[in-house]
Amino acid sequence: MGGPDPYRNSRVKFARRSQTLKAKAHELAKFCDADVYLVFNHQRGSFVYNSVEDRSWPPNDKQLEQQYPNLERTNFSKMEGLPESPESNLSRLTRYFATRLEHFRLLEDLYRDMDPANVVADEEALQIKSGECD
Incomplete structure (x- = not known):
């Protein structure tokens, strides 16, 4: 009765991306032996992931600066200015080609289901157009 939900x-x-972020944080901690602390706050809720069981980690900002003198800091606007990673372009291209391949397979199936007489006539017409027949 309320109609489609616009949100x-x-x-x-949000649910999909936050789940991916949680999984990536855990993988980074597990497979790369990294200490990871992830916090996000959203109108739908807040989440904290800490790969270290000790609640004293992560240290506060002052301790971070002392402990890690070459600490790289970034923020939202800096990340927005970065070019997209080649992996994302590659994955997009891969998806594009996979979709196109599926379309061609569907067309082949449709063509195969056609009347064989039409298929033969079409093939002969293509050969004549390309100059393959004498």
């Missing part, structure tokens, strides 16, 4: 896509996107 559904936003909620789904």
